[in-house]
Amino acid sequence: MSNELDTLLTALYVDLEDRVLPSLGWSRTHRRGRRPALGDAELLCLAVAQQLLGVASERHWIRYARAHLTGMFPQLPGQSGYGKRLRAAGPLIAAVITELARDVDSWHDVLRLVDSTPLPCAASRETVRRSDLAGHAGYGYCASHSRYFWGFRLYLICTA
Template sequence: MKNEDRDALLTALYVKIDDELEAERWMGCPPQLSDAELVTLAVAQALLGFRSEARWLRFARKNLAEMAGWAGYGYCASHTRFFWGLRLYLVCTPTGMPILWALANPKLDEREVLQAMLDVDEDLVADRPGLLIIADKGFASKEFENDLVMRGAELLRPSFKREKKRKGEGLLKSVRQLIESVNDTLKGQLDLEQHGGRTFEGVAVRVAQRILAMAAAIGRNHKTGAPSTRSLAAFDH
């Protein structure tokens, strides 16, 4: 079984088991493994044909503990699938130039991740009075919007069906195209999803490598007046 097939199988298995089990309760220090993780490992041992528990534990530590404690299980709506890994957050200018990025456990609230990113680089908003941050519905929250206002920024997002149309929603269609274009550059031209990193440092460095490459291309294309700011065609030799 290929590694990607094995990982996809174990991810789906864990999600199913975790959904079926009742919420865990314990007294004192929490266990090192959740019930869902323990059951998944037990089933995986049988599925992968390990009769010896010692051999299975050696295999699991070497092959199934990548980025443990940092990555997590999440759901990708655009691909309609569960995944195990990290979620990439990007803050870009209207030309697609990345100015802030972060990797985070997909279980974390994305609003909290963005707030943490803005905390790290407080000058980002301070140097741009009236900054407009455009995001999707997942960032909807009165508390979150108030926090942005306190920082000197404003949130533009799609409205829910129960809401009145929000100011500036007409801009969102073109912004969606920009987001898809940035994603296509990172995934299609720079092979972001095939980075090959297996450790905290390895993944972070490889993701940073792709983002810096895209930033360099955008900067160069902007200065030379290229028709597409995110095109890497001039460098594809």
């Protein structure tokens, strides 16, 4: 494991334990059953590392983690236990992603990014006249393709 990934996972773990999980009201002490050996913050760090390293298979990931990450995560579960915990933590993962996204400066921007692409509906005049979209669609020009089209323009509007 590289020093950059090691530093990132350490910083993420500290941020999750000290700030993010308590602000979400997430506590492991209020749940029934035996406390798992791998904490929620550690589970989230493992999931982030798996995504950053591009390992799609949970089986391969656990094998890699046992070989390279036991110094940071000494209590690694088996493949089925990791998968069950990760799927059960879906709401927690969504809440943590939202909480971490709020720390980014662009979260509070009112800037909207707009992009459009032509959605042609007909290619000939006869088709245009017979089409049920005749009252709704119109002619337009697509500069990126340097051509005119008859149809709609599909818009994508994005914010944080």
